[in-house]
Amino acid sequence: MLLDVKDLEVTYGRTRAVRGVSLSVAEGEIVTVLGSNGAGKTSLLRALQGARKPQGGKITFDGRDMTNASPATRLAAGMALVPEGRQIFVSMTVHENLLMGAYLRGEGGLDRDLDAIYERFPNLATRRDMKASVLSGGEQQMLAVGRALISRPRLMMLDEPSLGLSPLFVAKLFALIREINDGGLSILLVEQNTHMALDVAQRGVVLELGREMLSGSAAELAADPSLAEAYLGAA
Ligand SMILES: Nc1ncnc2c1ncn2[C@@H]1O[C@H](COP(=O)(O)OP(=O)(O)O)[C@@H](O)[C@H]1O
Ligand SMILES: [Mg+2]
Secondary structure: OOEEEEEEEEEEOOEEEEEEEEEEEOOOOEEEEEOOOOOOHHHHHHHHHOOOOOOEEEEEEOOEEOOOOOHHHHHHHOEEEEOOOOOOOOOOEHHHHHHHOOOOOOOOOHHHHHHHHHHHOHHHHHOOOOEHHHOOHHHHHHHHHHHHHOOOOOEEEEEOOOOOOOHHHHHHHHHHHHHHHHOOOEEEEEEOOHHHHHHHOOEEEEEEOOEEEEEEEHHHHHOOHHHHHHHHOOO
16 A cells, blocks of 8 residues: 555544544555545644644555654655645745745756646646736646645645636546546545545545544445435535
């Protein structure tokens, strides 16, 4: 397994946001984490990124124990997060935002990788020297993905990337996720868009109040009546 998470616990004071969650992502796989607001999805990703120290459990990435590693160590090892709400620096240019993703890597091949990102996202190329604030929500999401890609990750973790996007951009985003996965990148996808996430993922985990409620193949989850009741109907 590329990523292996065992019995993870994340707390804020008395709030147990993540309660003994285990999951894994194999090389080349897309795994989705589903669950409604407050289920603990973002807390799980914060612990994986290293922004929040887990109170228990173990995080292994590519055979290395990352449980207490710094965010920089994890990013350098290939764990990149596209955060909830995109977290674009709106007072910086599009290009400067992309460069933020490159600070841990060397200059080697950087221009080529930047060119590849501009080729993939023509809307970013034409706005390269403009403030990121001019971008639409969908373009900002593409920039957030581009910023993660420029770090040359092996695992991309996305936190509700489709939130707030128009249906057209949601479709584009999922096509992009499929495309970068086809290129060999493993993906851990946190979503509330259950339909789309189960369509693109091979496996999934459903969290409820910090606990694992269900897990299985995407096909099994899509066919599960309790999931259909809880989420698919509302989607
Ligand atoms: N910084 C924080 N301080 C205190 N409680 C938090 C904080 N972040 C999240 N929580 C709580 O942890 C639980 C899980 O939240 P979160 O991980 O954001 O869930 P999700 O991303 O699935 O909506 C919720 O009860 C939330 O109120
Ligand atoms: Mg969240």
